[in-house]
Amino acid sequence: MLQSTQSEAKAVASAGFAEVYDPVKPYLAELDAFLQAQVEELEPEVQDQVRYVFGHSGKRLRPMLVAYSGWKGAAPECAAQLVKLGAIIELVHLATLVHDDILDEAETRHRQETAAKKFGPAAAVLIGDVLFAHALKLAAEFPTTEICRTVAQATARVCAGEIAQTYQRGEVNYDRDFYFRVIQLKTAELFEASCRLGAKVAGYSAEFCEAAGDFGRHLGIAYQIFDDLVDLYAEESMIGKTLGTDLEKGKFTLPLLLLLEQLSRKDREALLARYNAGDPIVAAEFIQRLHEFPIFETVVATFEEHLGQAASAIAPHAGLAPVPALQQIAELVRAQLGRIAQS
Amino acid sequence: MLQSTQSEAKAVASAGFAEVYDPVKPYLAELDAFLQAQVEELEPEVQDQVRYVFGHSGKRLRPMLVAYSGWKGAAPECAAQLVKLGAIIELVHLATLVHDDILDEAETRHRQETAAKKFGPAAAVLIGDVLFAHALKLAAEFPTTEICRTVAQATARVCAGEIAQTYQRGEVNYDRDFYFRVIQLKTAELFEASCRLGAKVAGYSAEFCEAAGDFGRHLGIAYQIFDDLVDLYAEESMIGKTLGTDLEKGKFTLPLLLLLEQLSRKDREALLARYNAGDPIVAAEFIQRLHEFPIFETVVATFEEHLGQAASAIAPHAGLAPVPALQQIAELVRAQLGRIAQS
Numbered sequence: 060m061l062q063s064t065q066s067e068a069k070a071v072a073s074a075g076f077a078e079v080y081d082p083v084k085p086y087l088a089e090l091d092a093f094l095q096a097q098v099e100e101l102e103p104e105v106q107d108q109v110r111y112v113f114g115h116s117g118k119r120l121r122p123m124l125v126a127y128s129g130w131k132g133a134a135p136e137c138a139a140q141l142v143k144l145g146a147i148i149e150l151v152h153l154a155t156l157v158h159d160d161i162l163d164e165a166e167t168r169h170r171q172e173t174a175a176k177k178f179g180p181a182a183a184v185l186i187g188d189v190l191f192a193h194a195l196k197l198a199a200e201f202p203t204t205e206i207c208r209t210v211a212q213a214t215a216r217v218c219a220g221e222i223a224q225t226y227q228r229g230e231v232n233y234d235r236d237f238y239f240r241v242i243q244l245k246t247a248e249l250f251e252a253s254c255r256l257g258a259k260v261a262g263y264s265a266e267f268c269e270a271a272g273d274f275g276r277h278l279g280i281a282y283q284i285f286d287d288l289v290d291l292y293a294e295e296s297m298i299g300k301t302l303g304t305d306l307e308k309g310k311f312t313l314p315l316l317l318l319l320e321q322l323s324r325k326d327r328e329a330l331l332a333r334y335n336a337g338d339p340i341v342a343a344e345f346i347q348r349l350h351e352f353p354i355f356e357t358v359v360a361t362f363e364e365h366l367g368q369a370a371s372a373i374a375p376h377a378g379l380a381p382v383p384a385l386q387q388i389a390e391l392v393r394a395q396l397g398r399i400a401q402s
Numbered sequence: 403m404l405q406s407t408q409s410e411a412k413a414v415a416s417a418g419f420a421e422v423y424d425p426v427k428p429y430l431a432e433l434d435a436f437l438q439a440q441v442e443e444l445e446p447e448v449q450d451q452v453r454y455v456f457g458h459s460g461k462r463l464r465p466m467l468v469a470y471s472g473w474k475g476a477a478p479e480c481a482a483q484l485v486k487l488g489a490i491i492e493l494v495h496l497a498t499l500v501h502d503d504i505l506d507e508a509e510t511r512h513r514q515e516t517a518a519k520k521f522g523p524a525a526a527v528l529i530g531d532v533l534f535a536h537a538l539k540l541a542a543e544f545p546t547t548e549i550c551r552t553v554a555q556a557t558a559r560v561c562a563g564e565i566a567q568t569y570q571r572g573e574v575n576y577d578r579d580f581y582f583r584v585i586q587l588k589t590a591e592l593f594e595a596s597c598r599l600g601a602k603v604a605g606y607s608a609e610f611c612e613a614a615g616d617f618g619r620h621l622g623i624a625y626q627i628f629d630d631l632v633d634l635y636a637e638e639s640m641i642g643k644t645l646g647t648d649l650e651k652g653k654f655t656l657p658l659l660l661l662l663e664q665l666s667r668k669d670r671e672a673l674l675a676r677y678n679a680g681d682p683i684v685a686a687e688f689i690q691r692l693h694e695f696p697i698f699e700t701v702v703a704t705f706e707e708h709l710g711q712a713a714s715a716i717a718p719h720a721g722l723a724p725v726p727a728l729q730q731i732a733e734l735v736r737a738q739l740g741r742i743a744q745s
Contacts, residue, residue, distance in 0.1 A: 191557075199548075214538075216445060220445075
């Protein structure tokens with residue numbers, strides 16, 4: 060995945076979307092300063108570990124969605140409430156990453172050791188908990204309970220998505236609906252909350268908040284489809300790791316589900332039997348066979364469909380300041396996929 | 403610990419405190435019904451696991467504190483808001499237990515398999531997260547953000563306490579202040595929140611809410627001191643497990659810290675050297691040597707001191723309905739210790 064190899068600035072700049080990234084640079088700088096300041100608010104026993112987790116700077120995609128959904132037309136948009144909201148969403152996201160890395164026994168993320176590896180899985184459980192709890196504490200500082208309720212709900216759904224995926228492992232679930240349900244929960248939920256609450260905090264109408272939420276949800280689905288595609292189709296040199304790691308972890312993503320549908324029953328059963336028996340070279344064979352069918356194209360069409368639905372959701376509000384920027388973000392995600400297609 | 407061997411009803415009844423337990427029976431029944439109803443509110447993927455966790459019925463001590471702190475004089479006190487608050491606190495408590503059992507690699511709790519053992523540690527991480535998140539979602543249903551803020555803060559502190567303790571393991575921290583800080587965070591914090599918020603939700607004055615919180619904090623400290631004492635001094639037949647399990651996990655509780663202070667430097671260093679080298683019989687020797695000094699009496703005095711401070715905190719409000727019941731709960735905890743002293 061791209062976040063494994065490139066910083067936010069590089070990834071976005073190289074996709075030629077400086078015009079999307081530049082206006083929120085001051086916002087992202089405020090966000091980082093706010094997160095760093097939060098470390099001091101925590102009990103002394105956890106400060107070093109949390110500071111370490113904050114050092115794993117990801118793409119800050121969710122806070123960027125918060126900033127743009129609450130866009131008021133003036134750049135830089137650094138309203139304190141939007142910074143706090145972005146931090147809350149990022150804290151929830153970081154907490155889920157810390158916990159996911161325990162589940163996946165991942166040793167590195169963003170080219171740094173994971174918290175699970177550095178501090179041990181036991182401490183990582185608690186570090187993730189502290190990040191969750193602090194996010195909710197910040198959410199409770201808003202004047203109404205809506206932020207708290209939405210963030211808590213989104214957190215519960217993200218975890219439910221991970222559980223669904225965890226239970227799927229080992230027993231292949233051919234059901235595409237199940238795949239979409241999992242990515243809705245584990246990825247799209249927080250994208251949706253970012254956009255809906257960003258618009259809300261900025262004072263936009265309930266109608267636009269709903270539209271922004273729909274935009275976020277479809278963007279999240281598209282983004283996860285892209286992420287799953289990269290794992291199977293990118294050049295290895297491009298992503299700096301072995302292809303097929305999702306499959307190794309037992310995650311049957313959309314391309315693989317489509318492949319299983321395309322194969323003859325005999326082929327499918329033989330491949331799955333070898334997979335279930337732990338055949339070490341079966342992952343490579345899965346990847347190779349993907350190219351026998353127009354699976355890439357089918358997945359891209361689904362990806363495009365969700366990007367289209369994202370754009371349509373906010374199109375009726377084209378006069379509002381956030382809309383052009385959000386449309387550009389959708390284009391940025393589309394362009395990322397273009398880079399894989401050319402590889 | 404007693405919760406490992408006895409149900410709430412039996413433990414409390416056997417201590418002769420039916421008068422404390424009986425009035426809240428309807429409350430506890432409402433609480434259980436409320437918790438069971440919450441299962442339906444969760445995503446289908448997590449319902450079975452959460453139902454299983456709820457089946458591990460503990461002592462419900464924290465909800466009982468909520469009920470009594472919000473006592474209005476009429477029995478049964480089943481005000482819906484107090485039931486919801488009790489459920490929130492219990493959910494946070496259950497979440498920390500689910501996560502603690504991963505850290506401790508515990509296989510049973512309350513004579514049932516732990517979630518970590520039954521569903522695997524990976525799923526247990528997520529089940530704990532779902533419980534936390536749902537607690538905060540319920541907290542956000544109160545009209546103001548205070549419940550959410552307090553519960554989130556308490557959750558963060560409980561986790562910080564566990565982290566402090568986790569990091570202590572392996573390197574003995576002789577500092578009694580450190581011991582008290584850990585139990586303040588990991589145990590007293592949630593007791594304090596139970597009492598303070600119980601009084602708050604019932605509409606008592608800010609002054610009494612603070613007093614109730616102080617009561618809860620000191621009761622929590624006393625309760626943890628008791629719990630740590632049981633691990634070293636009870637009859638094995640009484641607690642149904644080997645003594646010294648805290649020590650095996652690297653937890654140097656108050657009696658052990660006092661022992662290390664009493665031993666000659668030479669004896670202390672020899673014992674710790676063997677402990678650090680993993681000598682399998684050193685735990686038994688620690689326990690045996692405890693009896694050479696008046697350590698039990700010193701710990702009991704500290705326990706009594708905190709029970710006294712708990713009682714003093716609410717004494718000025720003796721005219722309020724919750725106070726007699728809270729004082730009785732403090733007596734119940736005192737009586738539990740009496741049973742160990744006689745053993």
